[in-house]
Amino acid sequence: MPPGATKPGxxxxxxxxxxxxxPAKQRAAQSATLxxxxxxxxxxxxxxxxxxxxxxIERQDRTARVVAKILRGAATDLVGAVAKQAAVxxxxxxxxxxxxxxxxxxxxxxxxxxxxxRFGYCQVYAERKRATGRGKNxxxxxxxxxxxxxxxxxxxxxxxxxxxxxxxxxEVAKRAxxxxxxxxxxxITGDELASQVxxxxxxxxxxxxDVIGQEASRAALAGGRAAAMExxxxxxxxxxxxxxxxxxxAACAEAGGGCEEGDGxxxxxxxxxxxxxxxxxxGDCRGQLIPVFEDEGAVILE
Numbered sequence: 001m002p003p004g005a006t007k008p009g010x011x012x013x014x015x016x017x018x019x020x021x022x023p024a025k026q027r028a029a030q031s032a033t034l035x036x037x038x039x040x041x042x043x044x045x046x047x048x049x050x051x052x053x054x055x056x057i058e059r060q061d062r063t064a065r066v067v068a069k070i071l072r073g074a075a076t077d078l079v080g081a082v083a084k085q086a087a088v089x090x091x092x093x094x095x096x097x098x099x100x101x102x103x104x105x106x107x108x109x110x111x112x113x114x115x116x117x118r119f120g121y122c123q124v125y126a127e128r129k130r131a132t133g134r135g136k137n138x139x140x141x142x143x144x145x146x147x148x149x150x151x152x153x154x155x156x157x158x159x160x161x162x163x164x165x166x167x168x169x170x171e172v173a174k175r176a177x178x179x180x181x182x183x184x185x186x187x188i189t190g191d192e193l194a195s196q197v198x199x200x201x202x203x204x205x206x207x208x209x210d211v212i213g214q215e216a217s218r219a220a221l222a223g224g225r226a227a228a229m230e231x232x233x234x235x236x237x238x239x240x241x242x243x244x245x246x247x248x249x250a251a252c253a254e255a256g257g258g259c260e261e262g263d264g265x266x267x268x269x270x271x272x273x274x275x276x277x278x279x280x281x282x283g284d285c286r287g288q289l290i291p292v293f294e295d296e297g298a299v300i301l302e
Contacts, residue, residue, distance in 0.1 A: 068213035086180035087194035099169035110161035113220035120224025142234035239273035
């Protein structure tokens, strides 16, 4: 039986390399859902009550699903192109097989991420309204007497989209190269190798696309929030890291991450405040950076 084939009623097939091939229906079931919105792991602190955590998580997960769906739709053509390249590449040069950037695909991803970016930006202004009563159209008050930071934006949507495509291309190329090497060792070459590489790579579990989608959505949403906080610096007294919605902090800590320890960290300036996804996170964390306004008062979360 050829590698990747499955017997009637069989749910998976192990390739000679040890990788497991999962049929399309089973693969779809595995990736149909992302993590459910977690409940707070502790009581919300006063400054956290103005942040709509549920809406934030819902928007992040929705955009992640859209991005993953777009990438899945593009996978067939990309895998096919990489497989053909691998078929004409000597095994000693297989490391040179790469996936080319698709500018139209990047533009589609950028458009989807733009929704999350805009949501994050508007979310901070909504928090300002809840905490101070000042709406989006009210000019920024220089309550701290500060000069606006000249710090460049940390998260531009185009940059996040390009990074997303780069992650996608690199993972697909890596899988295609590995499978092509396995097949070449068996004496399979040419069109037969290209066809089998395509078949096997497309049949393999593709949960990595969900991970890429989550990382992209998280970065875009955080970038929108960062852009708003940068504008509102003169009104913000401090920035506080919140891990209240992250129920994976224990696992993160076991993996060497700092989410548990970072919960509640305060930063006096925008320049000093890190932006999520935090670099010390070692898991699928839900950490946020919450601004605390100089004249913060009653909070009404509608």
